[in-house]
Amino acid sequence: MDIKEIKxxxxxxxxxxxxxxxxxxxxxxxxxxxxxxxxxxxxxxIIDKDKxxxxxxxxxxxxxxxxxEMNLSQYSIKELQKHIECIKRKRxxxx
Numbered sequence: 001m002d003i004k005e006i007k008x009x010x011x012x013x014x015x016x017x018x019x020x021x022x023x024x025x026x027x028x029x030x031x032x033x034x035x036x037x038x039x040x041x042x043x044x045x046i047i048d049k050d051k052x053x054x055x056x057x058x059x060x061x062x063x064x065x066x067x068x069e070m071n072l073s074q075y076s077i078k079e080l081q082k083h084i085e086c087i088k089r090k091r092x093x094x095x
Contacts, residue, residue: 003074006041010034047073054080061087 001009013034020027047055051073058080059066072080 001040003041003044006037006044010037010041013037050077051080054084057084058087061091 013030017027017030017034020030054077055072058072061084065072075083
């Protein structure tokens with residue numbers, strides 16, 4: 001499963017969980033399933049070292065992105081490099 005599918009499944013299970021009565025065995029089971037999917041989601045979102053360097057560079061060049069807490073790990077290395085070039089170009093025009 002990829003990230004989008006896991007998030008959709010969590011959302012679907014959450015709706016079912018809210019429909020169940022409090023402290024019912026079904027609700028508890030759904031909670032455990034949601035918790036397991038969230039753990040799986042954390043494992044998937046581990047960032048490789050190349051991306052981490054590029055993300056840190058973007059944060060250094062544009063601190064607003066860091067303040068907004070944008071998740072840049074979802075982008076490919078190519079897209080991150082393109083964004084760095086774009087930021088540098090804008091800085092060159094502004095200075």
